Amino acid sequence: MTAYLLRRVLYALPILLGVNLITFVLFFVVNSPDDMARMQLGAKRVTPEAIATWKAERGYDLPLLFNAQAEGLERLTRTIFFDKSLRLFLLDFGTSDAGRDIGHDIGQRMWPSLAVAVPVLLVGLLVNISLALFIVLFRGTYIDLAGVVLLVAMLSISSLFYIIGGQFLLGKLLRLAPISGYAQGLEAWKFLILPVIVGVMGGIGSGARFYRTLFLEEAGKDYVRTARAKGLGERLVLFRHILGNALIPILTGVVVVLPLLFMGSLLTESFFGIPGLGSYTLDAINNQDFAIVRAMVFLGSVLYILGLVLTDISYTLVDPRVRLS
Amino acid sequence: MPVLLLTDAFVFLLLGLLLAYGLHAARHEHLRAPWRRVVASRVGLVSLVVLGCYAAIGLLDTIHFHPRLEPEPRPEAGSATAPVAGAGQSAPAHYAPEVLSLLDLWLAPLRERQEMTYSAPFATHLQAMETQTLADGTSQRVYPRLRHGGVHLANPDVDRGGDIAATLLLGMGKGLILWGLLVMLLGAAALTWRRGTWGFRAWWLGLRELARGRTRIPWRVGLLTLGLMLVLGWGLADLAVKYHVLGTDKVGEDVLYQALKSIRTGLVIGTLTTLVMLPAALLLGIMAGYFRGLADDVIQYLYTTLNSIPGVLLIAAAVLMLQVHMANHEAEYTSLAQRADLRLFFLCLILGVTSWTGLCRLLRGEALRLREADYVQAAQALGVGHLAILGRHILPNVMHLVIITLTLDFSGLVLAEAVLSYINIGVDPTMNSWGNMINGARLELAREPIVWWSLAGALVFMFVLVLFANLMADVVRDAFDPRCRD
Numbered sequence: 095m096t097a098y099l100l101r102r103v104l105y106a107l108p109i110l111l112g113v114n115l116i117t118f119v120l121f122f123v124v125n126s127p128d129d130m131a132r133m134q135l136g137a138k139r140v141t142p143e144a145i146a147t148w149k150a151e152r153g154y155d156l157p158l159l160f161n162a163q164a165e166g167l168e169r170l171t172r173t174i175f176f177d178k179s180l181r182l183f184l185l186d187f188g189t190s191d192a193g194r195d196i197g198h199d200i201g202q203r204m205w206p207s208l209a210v211a212v213p214v215l216l217v218g219l220l221v222n223i224s225l226a227l228f229i230v231l232f233r234g235t236y237i238d239l240a241g242v243v244l245l246v247a248m249l250s251i252s253s254l255f256y257i258i259g260g261q262f263l264l265g266k267l268l269r270l271a272p273i274s275g276y277a278q279g280l281e282a283w284k285f286l287i288l289p290v291i292v293g294v295m296g297g298i299g300s301g302a303r304f305y306r307t308l309f310l311e312e313a314g315k316d317y318v319r320t321a322r323a324k325g326l327g328e329r330l331v332l333f334r335h336i337l338g339n340a341l342i343p344i345l346t347g348v349v350v351v352l353p354l355l356f357m358g359s360l361l362t363e364s365f366f367g368i369p370g371l372g373s374y375t376l377d378a379i380n381n382q383d384f385a386i387v388r389a390m391v392f393l394g395s396v397l398y399i400l401g402l403v404l405t406d407i408s409y410t411l412v413d414p415r416v417r418l419s
Numbered sequence: 420m421p422v423l424l425l426t427d428a429f430v431f432l433l434l435g436l437l438l439a440y441g442l443h444a445a446r447h448e449h450l451r452a453p454w455r456r457v458v459a460s461r462v463g464l465v466s467l468v469v470l471g472c473y474a475a476i477g478l479l480d481t482i483h484f485h486p487r488l489e490p491e492p493r494p495e496a497g498s499a500t501a502p503v504a505g506a507g508q509s510a511p512a513h514y515a516p517e518v519l520s521l522l523d524l525w526l527a528p529l530r531e532r533q534e535m536t537y538s539a540p541f542a543t544h545l546q547a548m549e550t551q552t553l554a555d556g557t558s559q560r561v562y563p564r565l566r567h568g569g570v571h572l573a574n575p576d577v578d579r580g581g582d583i584a585a586t587l588l589l590g591m592g593k594g595l596i597l598w599g600l601l602v603m604l605l606g607a608a609a610l611t612w613r614r615g616t617w618g619f620r621a622w623w624l625g626l627r628e629l630a631r632g633r634t635r636i637p638w639r640v641g642l643l644t645l646g647l648m649l650v651l652g653w654g655l656a657d658l659a660v661k662y663h664v665l666g667t668d669k670v671g672e673d674v675l676y677q678a679l680k681s682i683r684t685g686l687v688i689g690t691l692t693t694l695v696m697l698p699a700a701l702l703l704g705i706m707a708g709y710f711r712g713l714a715d716d717v718i719q720y721l722y723t724t725l726n727s728i729p730g731v732l733l734i735a736a737a738v739l740m741l742q743v744h745m746a747n748h749e750a751e752y753t754s755l756a757q758r759a760d761l762r763l764f765f766l767c768l769i770l771g772v773t774s775w776t777g778l779c780r781l782l783r784g785e786a787l788r789l790r791e792a793d794y795v796q797a798a799q800a801l802g803v804g805h806l807a808i809l810g811r812h813i814l815p816n817v818m819h820l821v822i823i824t825l826t827l828d829f830s831g832l833v834l835a836e837a838v839l840s841y842i843n844i845g846v847d848p849t850m851n852s853w854g855n856m857i858n859g860a861r862l863e864l865a866r867e868p869i870v871w872w873s874l875a876g877a878l879v880f881m882f883v884l885v886l887f888a889n890l891m892a893d894v895v896r897d898a899f900d901p902r903c904r905d
Binding site: 110252375 | 729
């Protein structure tokens, strides 16, 4: 197990390096540090000296990837890439182009993101599984057909509609919950109702449909037939045999996304005015703050890889046949 | 004078490829069989008809040209949102600088009838009050009449309902007649032709067979869908000439026109993205699976790396870069249409980069399995080259995966466009797209009375496309996946 984990971590390093390289190249292919300086300082009244100072202050006065003037290892380390990107590996996110400490911002904005994402995940899981079970219980009947049609229709509706519709119906017409905003501490629950409901509704279509196919796949297996042959009732077969076994792929599927919950949801957070990491990223995109975007890309990749490792581990926990080697 | 935008060229390329594939598949029974299963399912045929209607509109909107100017300059000289080409294009003097499409030409009555500002669907008056000076010198706050919507009515409050109903019924009647003729002549004729006998009796039998739904391919359902589209479409078209069926937006543009124009954007995103990602995914996927070893390691590293970057962030970063680049090199992008088109293409490209990894991994797995198959082993033993094995044995046997993935991805991409445009990292703000329509409309919900029609129009048009794309994807998966077959 330890050897496996160690190897996974070592595997992750070149991948993260690649991620950094891609974002870095993507940015500097079209932008020179001079362009950045000009943009930050404003197009007018920019003297070459002002640009030089700006670059020197932020460390953009080095070569991009390879420093031909330096000696030995410094050829690689005295570059913008090394300076700006590789520090991320130590989880040192530096300061944003606007001058704020990114690490501090992330630490603060993580919690509102989680406050939305975790309830959405849990409630969504509960609703989707119950709905899928209900449809499977009536498989082959008109309820099944109607359920599937409903799910496909729900799946085809843009997530924007759920958000706008939810805000309009629950927030404006029925006045059940505040339309947007956030409060610190326990007061936040009022502001969480609407995003959570909308998030769950938006996920039902794809989630319940996927779980239904999982259940049906399980229902066609031999042990289910054996259970029926022994004379067990439909409900017992469904809840004890099918549900139990289908939970394995469902739960391992959930484990993959667990770390990514930290990242929050771009759409939901910006619509509902929740000061989480999703809206943080969106603001950075709109303000063209590359330092933040780069930090969030890196964080996202780390969490994604973490999710993959956790999935592998969870397989060994729920299914004793799987061994990590 | 015809104009070929970058995405137009790719759409035509895609069309050519589809045509070539269709001709190729039609001559090979094993390729034809799954498609026949698709058409033989009712849901499949209905989806095909609906998607076909969308595709037809999209294609009409893809043939672009500079309109020839009349001898005397026309007063309106292009509506506000029609992509207007700048002066940089060296167009001859007698061609207008704006770029229009065949669809624009066809929808000219919709495009050119601009109002001042918001008006509700079927309204005859503007949504906003205006001060008017009366004949006796006093001024009054009134809702002014629309310039185009319902101007033929002398007394709108009384006549409007009746006129709408009459126009709708008349239009639907015309559609019904056209559909009837189509079914009677073409449909039944095709059936009798297939049977090889001619004459009134055979035609009558064919028609009866059609009406009873006893054909192997469910033509009845397909034709009914087509009829529904025709009847509704014609009714809507007749109404749209007299009224603003979906109202007008902030600058007074017809919302129906915007929604129809957005079809092309949605389709381009859904199809071109897959086209640009396909070569890379195919080549790398089967190479990784077939050669294994170092090639496999490198390719796996490549797609794991790309996959581990959150998709939205990669797109955001890339679009951000493009924006900055365009801002810094303003001189190179002279015309708005060219600029918007380039951004659309770039978006397809970057969406392709984020979405090819799934297909690549799938293909790698399949190639891994296929390389152990007896016929591949036999070919290797007989000394067939790697290239020939890849081309003749592996590639044809993974094509079903490609087709399934492409149809499955389509609807997701159309939905993604709306979301991306909403957060300003999608298509150009000047381009017609459902995302831009929703984006522009969402703040108007706070108005009193509510301006809901832009939003509703975009959502309904998008919903229908995505719904039938989803249904189609299910049918295609069932038809092509060997595991789903009995």
